[in-house]
Amino acid sequence: MKKILSGNEAVARGVYEASVHFASAYPGTPSTEILQNISTYKHIYAEWAPNEKVALETAIGASIAGGRSFAAMKHVGVNVAADPLFTFAYTGVTGGCVLVTADEPGMHSSQNEQDNRNYAKFAKIPMLEPSNSQESKDMIIDAYELSEKYDSVILFRMTTRVCHSKSLVELGERKEVELIPYKKNFGKYVAIPAIGRKLRHKVEERMNILKEYSEKSKWNYEIDNNSKIGVISSGIAFEYANEAFGDTVSYLKLGFTNPLPANLISDFCDKHEKVYIIEENDPYIEEFAKILGKNVIGKELFPYSGEMTPDVIRRAALSENYKGVELNEDLFVGRPPTFCTGCPHRGFFYELGKKRKKIIVAGDIGCYSLAVGEPYDMMDTLICMGASFSSGHGMQKIMEMKEEDDRRIVTVMGDSTFFHTGINSLINTVYNKGNTINVILDNRITGMTGQQDNPGTGLNLAQETSTIMDIEGIVRAIGIKNIRRVNPNDLQETKDAINWALDLQESSVIITDWPCKLKKRYNDEDFARYDKMWQTKDKVIEDLCTGCKACLRSGCASLIFDPGTKKVSINPNTCVGCDVCLQICPYDAIVKDDKYV
Amino acid sequence: MSKSIKVVGVGGQGTILLAKILTTVFVEAGYDVKMSEIHGMSQRGGSVSSEIRYGNKVYSPVIEKGDASILVSLEQMEAARNVDYLKKDGVLIVNDYKIHSMVTLNGKIPYPDNILEDLSNRVKTYVIDGTNKAVELGLDKVMNIIMLGALSKVIDLDNLKWEDAIRENVKPQYIDINLKAFKIGLNEVK
Ligand code: SF4
Ligand code: SF4
Numbered sequence: 001m002k003k004i005l006s007g008n009e010a011v012a013r014g015v016y017e018a019s020v021h022f023a024s025a026y027p028g029t030p031s032t033e034i035l036q037n038i039s040t041y042k043h044i045y046a047e048w049a050p051n052e053k054v055a056l057e058t059a060i061g062a063s064i065a066g067g068r069s070f071a072a073m074k075h076v077g078v079n080v081a082a083d084p085l086f087t088f089a090y091t092g093v094t095g096g097c098v099l100v101t102a103d104e105p106g107m108h109s110s111q112n113e114q115d116n117r118n119y120a121k122f123a124k125i126p127m128l129e130p131s132n133s134q135e136s137k138d139m140i141i142d143a144y145e146l147s148e149k150y151d152s153v154i155l156f157r158m159t160t161r162v163c164h165s166k167s168l169v170e171l172g173e174r175k176e177v178e179l180i181p182y183k184k185n186f187g188k189y190v191a192i193p194a195i196g197r198k199l200r201h202k203v204e205e206r207m208n209i210l211k212e213y214s215e216k217s218k219w220n221y222e223i224d225n226n227s228k229i230g231v232i233s234s235g236i237a238f239e240y241a242n243e244a245f246g247d248t249v250s251y252l253k254l255g256f257t258n259p260l261p262a263n264l265i266s267d268f269c270d271k272h273e274k275v276y277i278i279e280e281n282d283p284y285i286e287e288f289a290k291i292l293g294k295n296v297i298g299k300e301l302f303p304y305s306g307e308m309t310p311d312v313i314r315r316a317a318l319s320e321n322y323k324g325v326e327l328n329e330d331l332f333v334g335r336p337p338t339f340c341t342g343c344p345h346r347g348f349f350y351e352l353g354k355k356r357k358k359i360i361v362a363g364d365i366g367c368y369s370l371a372v373g374e375p376y377d378m379m380d381t382l383i384c385m386g387a388s389f390s391s392g393h394g395m396q397k398i399m400e401m402k403e404e405d406d407r408r409i410v411t412v413m414g415d416s417t418f419f420h421t422g423i424n425s426l427i428n429t430v431y432n433k434g435n436t437i438n439v440i441l442d443n444r445i446t447g448m449t450g451q452q453d454n455p456g457t458g459l460n461l462a463q464e465t466s467t468i469m470d471i472e473g474i475v476r477a478i479g480i481k482n483i484r485r486v487n488p489n490d491l492q493e494t495k496d497a498i499n500w501a502l503d504l505q506e507s508s509v510i511i512t513d514w515p516c517k518l519k520k521r522y523n524d525e526d527f528a529r530y531d532k533m534w535q536t537k538d539k540v541i542e543d544l545c546t547g548c549k550a551c552l553r554s555g556c557a558s559l560i561f562d563p564g565t566k567k568v569s570i571n572p573n574t575c576v577g578c579d580v581c582l583q584i585c586p587y588d589a590i591v592k593d594d595k596y597v
Numbered sequence: 598m599s600k601s602i603k604v605v606g607v608g609g610q611g612t613i614l615l616a617k618i619l620t621t622v623f624v625e626a627g628y629d630v631k632m633s634e635i636h637g638m639s640q641r642g643g644s645v646s647s648e649i650r651y652g653n654k655v656y657s658p659v660i661e662k663g664d665a666s667i668l669v670s671l672e673q674m675e676a677a678r679n680v681d682y683l684k685k686d687g688v689l690i691v692n693d694y695k696i697h698s699m700v701t702l703n704g705k706i707p708y709p710d711n712i713l714e715d716l717s718n719r720v721k722t723y724v725i726d727g728t729n730k731a732v733e734l735g736l737d738k739v740m741n742i743i744m745l746g747a748l749s750k751v752i753d754l755d756n757l758k759w760e761d762a763i764r765e766n767v768k769p770q771y772i773d774i775n776l777k778a779f780k781i782g783l784n785e786v787k
Pocket of ligand 2: 557576
């Protein structure tokens, strides 16, 4: 049977067919839907981890104990998981283990464009790179065979377009694989130096054997179109190259890409007068070919960054110009993403914005990073998951050395980021007598990646109820003495808390407590606790509105200013009655709409 | 030979469902199909797009600029933003509806008012009163299916089973209203 699947869905299907026993992940675009889809197969035990290091470590444990295991993460997540990865590369596996890295050429929703193929080389582990959904499924199944045969974790490198584009997949049967009985293996899994030194040689031997495998792997093959021009390519770039060149060139398609097949590449280069290397991000294949002494054309012609889409290839290699309808730039303006109507982050950033001159804001990864834009302009930094508390602490220490500048550092992160790596950072601040104002924007969900549950939501991936981590309790246990919990939609309360924290000369934590508007599951208790949440609407009394636009600084997309009448109105279809604009309006022109009370 | 259709709009307007039905229709008719969309910020009121390519054999899941035969836009300004994806002889189907962005919302920069005029002078354009027709029907959300109806008329292939694809992709209680919406859209293209 054929089905149209995204690459992420296809990986999940492959994991099912390969009879994987254990899967873990931390959400991150573009990899998030892999685990979500895995969780729809009842045969596989799957769980969200609080961060990528934990996800990989649990998968390592599952493998050691004799199960087939799986972990998925976005490219920067592998940085977090790199520590266990590099030693797991030495020990090898018991049950097969695959780690998916979902890279982001073009940085659609990421902070950098790192090419994680380099991790395969760096950690000395085999790597597979699918080009489409069918390969995503088939290669995952094969990855488990390879992992067990060659005794190594497999790096499975996907990119945004492979993850998120859909194409037809021939579904297969699930092949049951039994759990392997556990036997203690000290010489394999206890990586003390004496054993590490032995394992180091084992890794080298394994990679040498895999060099031979790479030459005959079914994932590395030539498509001979009887042309003088050859193209070597991998991943989605292979599809793009096909689109741009069709059968006017011959191809060497590489799917097993660490170690690369030296003879295949060498022979292919020798057979063709001109060889293009078409790959996204780093010159990974190109440098290998050049070390082999081959005269190939790569990044000197093709861009070093961004997606290698067919138009990019055409422009670079065929000097073809654009032939479509012209753009008229006067007809549109930007449409950056913004906080949802009803997002609890708006009230907080509105109040924080008033302190702009006195503070520096260290941001973090999550929906609240949208506060970089209009009308908040609120972030001074954004580095990586969990960095706001710690980078803010470092900034504060330096600011304190400056006599002429007394600005305080306010650090902000969400609940999921706090569980991810924020806790460690906060420990550091307390331990080292820091003086930052730390804000946890607790909206009880991992929002940015599409509302996944986390240790603070009370539900696990299987949607069973689970212990809710008490953020306030954790903060107190770490040793923070000054803690305030506020309703961010109550501007006075929020403002008081910010002023209170700025007046203290030691570190503090403000927890904003209001759920994400997009979270879909709320029970009666929630509605009782968050008074009439989203059950009302507000309206503007036109006669009272002076057109001062003060309310627009709330950044709510339900407020519309009409330049003709110079009045504001509220979109009744989208307003959720949070009252933030109502509290801002200096003329009391905004009121509860009694139609909805 | 493969053909490309691009569907654009603003987060929350229903581009994803539209693209899903479109994909189903081509798959069921036996074409090779690839579909691509960028997730991430789409729920936060940003611009969104889905790309569908079909034919005997499709390689790239993304549409090159200047290569789409049809651009369906659920919003005016998004049509202007994406019109360069169209071939010179491509067709634009646009919903006659404006959604402010954070930039035009506060009135600092006005929402451009001559979009439809400019575009229809340069490209073959069908302007569909999708949002109003959907509201008349009693469910503003089915605007996307009205646009799908219009699109089906422009594609004009009789091997495509549109109504089956709609049935397959919407919740049972919404099938009737969606089928009605589809017919309305179909009749909007003369
Ligand atoms: S703050 Fe009040 S008076 Fe000013 S524009 Fe908004 S509704 Fe009108
Ligand atoms: S009450 Fe005001 S700020 Fe809140 S959702 Fe409605 S329009 Fe937006």
